Amino acid sequence: MLAQLIMSGIATGSLYALTSVAxxxxxxxxxxxxxxxxxxxxxxxxxxxxxxxxxxxxxxIAFVATIFAVVLxxxxxERLVMRKIRDADWLTLFTATLGVFYILHGxxxxxxGRDTKAFPNPFSVQPISIGGALISKASLFNILIVAGIGLSxxxxxxxxxxxxxxxxITDDPExxxxxxxxxxxIVMLTWAVGxxxxxxxxxxxxxxxxxxxxxxxxxxxxxxxxAIFGGLYSIPGAILGSLLIGVIENIAGGYLGAQYKVxxxxxxxxxxxxxxxRGLMGGQARREV
Amino acid sequence: MKSDKILLANKANLLLAFSVLGALLILxxxxxxxxxxxxxxxxxxxxxxxxxxxxxxxxxxxxxxHGGFFAIGAYTSALMGQYLxxxxxxxxxxxxxxxxxxxxxxGFIFLRLAGAFLAxxxxxxxxxxxxxxxxxxxxxxxxGITLAPNNIFGFEFGDVGFYYVCLITGALIFxxxxxxxxxxxxxxxxxxxxxxRASEASGINLRLYKTLSFAISAAFTGVAGVLFAxxxxxxxxxxxxxxxxxxxxxxAVVVGGQASLAGSVLGGAFVVLLPYYLSELRDxxxxxxxxxxxxxxxxxxxxxxxxxxxxFQKTVFRVFPVKLDER
Numbered sequence: 001m002l003a004q005l006i007m008s009g010i011a012t013g014s015l016y017a018l019t020s021v022a023x024x025x026x027x028x029x030x031x032x033x034x035x036x037x038x039x040x041x042x043x044x045x046x047x048x049x050x051x052x053x054x055x056x057x058x059x060x061i062a063f064v065a066t067i068f069a070v071v072l073x074x075x076x077x078e079r080l081v082m083r084k085i086r087d088a089d090w091l092t093l094f095t096a097t098l099g100v101f102y103i104l105h106g107x108x109x110x111x112x113g114r115d116t117k118a119f120p121n122p123f124s125v126q127p128i129s130i131g132g133a134l135i136s137k138a139s140l141f142n143i144l145i146v147a148g149i150g151l152s153x154x155x156x157x158x159x160x161x162x163x164x165x166x167x168x169i170t171d172d173p174e175x176x177x178x179x180x181x182x183x184x185x186i187v188m189l190t191w192a193v194g195x196x197x198x199x200x201x202x203x204x205x206x207x208x209x210x211x212x213x214x215x216x217x218x219x220x221x222x223x224x225x226x227a228i229f230g231g232l233y234s235i236p237g238a239i240l241g242s243l244l245i246g247v248i249e250n251i252a253g254g255y256l257g258a259q260y261k262v263x264x265x266x267x268x269x270x271x272x273x274x275x276x277x278r279g280l281m282g283g284q285a286r287r288e289v
Numbered sequence: 290m291k292s293d294k295i296l297l298a299n300k301a302n303l304l305l306a307f308s309v310l311g312a313l314l315i316l317x318x319x320x321x322x323x324x325x326x327x328x329x330x331x332x333x334x335x336x337x338x339x340x341x342x343x344x345x346x347x348x349x350x351x352x353x354x355h356g357g358f359f360a361i362g363a364y365t366s367a368l369m370g371q372y373l374x375x376x377x378x379x380x381x382x383x384x385x386x387x388x389x390x391x392x393x394x395x396g397f398i399f400l401r402l403a404g405a406f407l408a409x410x411x412x413x414x415x416x417x418x419x420x421x422x423x424x425x426x427x428x429x430x431x432x433g434i435t436l437a438p439n440n441i442f443g444f445e446f447g448d449v450g451f452y453y454v455c456l457i458t459g460a461l462i463f464x465x466x467x468x469x470x471x472x473x474x475x476x477x478x479x480x481x482x483x484x485x486r487a488s489e490a491s492g493i494n495l496r497l498y499k500t501l502s503f504a505i506s507a508a509f510t511g512v513a514g515v516l517f518a519x520x521x522x523x524x525x526x527x528x529x530x531x532x533x534x535x536x537x538x539x540x541a542v543v544v545g546g547q548a549s550l551a552g553s554v555l556g557g558a559f560v561v562l563l564p565y566y567l568s569e570l571r572d573x574x575x576x577x578x579x580x581x582x583x584x585x586x587x588x589x590x591x592x593x594x595x596x597x598x599x600x601f602q603k604t605v606f607r608v609f610p611v612k613l614d615e616r
Contacts, residue, residue: 033405081583085590090404091351092586095543098536099582106575114572217532221416224409232405259424266417270398273410277401 013246019223038216044202074195335557340509349482354411362514392507433525546592
């Protein structure tokens with residue numbers, strides 16, 4: 001029972017990780033708590049539905065097309081809204097993403113309606129056994145995809161010029177600018193990576209939680225909890241936090257009842273924040289915030 | 290000379306406040322009772338926005354969780370009505386006090402948090418309150434609790450009577466908030482907002498004033514919650530488990546103007562009246578709300594109140610030459 005709960009907890013936690021890593025990435029480079037992150041995924045899920053069901057594209061092509069669409073959306077948000085207020089205090093930045101949240105929610109409800117829609121699962125849900133615990137092939141694929149993304153992000157930040165520039169901006173935007181790093185472009189790239197992660201999260205979550213304008217609302221909160229683990233700063237911390245919350249809420253749901261999942265998420269936030277105000281793995285001192 | 294001008298400016302503000310209040314007092318004689326009910330809802334959001342503004346605008350602690358205190362106020366009065374048979378007036382006091390105590394405790398727990406961390410923590414608080422209301426049998430979940438018809442000392446009243454209750458409570462809360470802000474407490478709040486270190490060095494007890502600000506703002510929002518419960522005479526987790534109430538309060542503060550009570554009035558009215566006038570087109574209302582929010586942030590970062598202030602400076606105060614910003 002416990003091994004089973006842990007296993008499926010890791011499966012859901014890995015999907016939360018996509019959201020929380022994007023939250024951390026965008027926050028540490030732009031000081032923006034992105035409330036629209038969940039909506040990027042939601043729009044992605046709807047786009048995926050359009051590509052798969054209306055246009056009857058094969059899954060891989062639909063997947064790539066969705067990623068392009070959401071990345072474009074994220075870049076547009078950066079260009080049209082966030083760039084204009086980039087020097088404002090963080091509450092202004094936060095409320096601006098809230099404005100984007102309202103717009104995207106409203107547009108999705110307007111175009112596609114508010115009722116939930118099923119999403120075709122590309123992978124078989126046939127369970128396979130790993131060390132005594134059963135896990136569906138779909139969940140296994142999800143974990144593998146997320147792990148692959150984590151690895152590519154690691155390589156991106158370690159070896160590519162853009163990745164290193166992104167880390168430089170995280171550490172000190174002013175010095176980075178003086179060193180000739182195109183801060184403006186890198187910030188746009190950050191939002192693009194956020195959009196990419198959101199698209200993947202949207203498509204992978206859609207078969208599990210169904211597609212609706214409010215599908216990502218609770219996932220977003222759990223993404224924040226994961227991000228808090230890393231002090232809104234550390235990507236490994238955010239991934240670990242997301243896996244932990246997936247596992248813990250699953251265990252709590254298994255033993256106490258499914259309705260306590262959200263309560264557990266809150267208890268975790270309070271415990272972490274009350275004792276480690278900068279998160280469990282976020283030791284770095286930051287000048288803002 | 291300068292102090293004369295300040296006095297005159299204060300008098301002008303006072304005159305404005307009283308004329309608005311007077312106009313609102315006689316308004317129900319000219320409108321249908323349905324609109325009185327709608328305006329009551331606006332007053333409720335204004336009270337909550339004033340509460341949030343004390344914490345976020347004046348003390349600089351951003352909260353995305355005041356829907357939790359709103360729910361605490363509403364359910365305190367609803368449960369008291371159900372089990373003790375009390376009516377609106379005791380509910381108002383008890384709801385405000387309960388929310389204030391919970392606010393004090395939450396402020397104490399979150400004492401070391403600031404900025405984005407505090408925002409996420411309070412968001413979690415709102416979510417947890419929603420989840421408790423949904424799952425704890427006492428709160429009746431989605432079934433909800435129906436309240437007795439509104440009465441004060443046994444006198445029942447309808448929409449128009451309730452309009453006056455909301456208006457008077459709102460005016461009192463406004464006055465209360467105004468006097469807190471003008472007092473040493475309010476100045477301490479603003480000092481904490483502007484620089485924690487400098488205020489601590491000047492002998493301001495950070496723990497005390499942060500938790501106090503949390504408690505006062507939670508109590509105001511709790512009072513708004515009580516009025517909300519009595520507005521429809523029904524509470525259920527359907528409305529209160531929704532964290533977007535909390536977000537609406539923050540929107541009211543930011544759109545109206547941070548650290549401005551007049552701003553809270555404008556912002557609270559904005560979040561209630563805009564969706565109403567577009568209620569036929571719920572999704573369109575959401576889009577428009579987002580667009581207006583972004584436009585305000587882009588073009589009037591100090592909120593709607595600043596636009597009005599500029600307008601007044603150009604019109605009224607051109608006749609009575611007073612410079613408001615000399616204070």
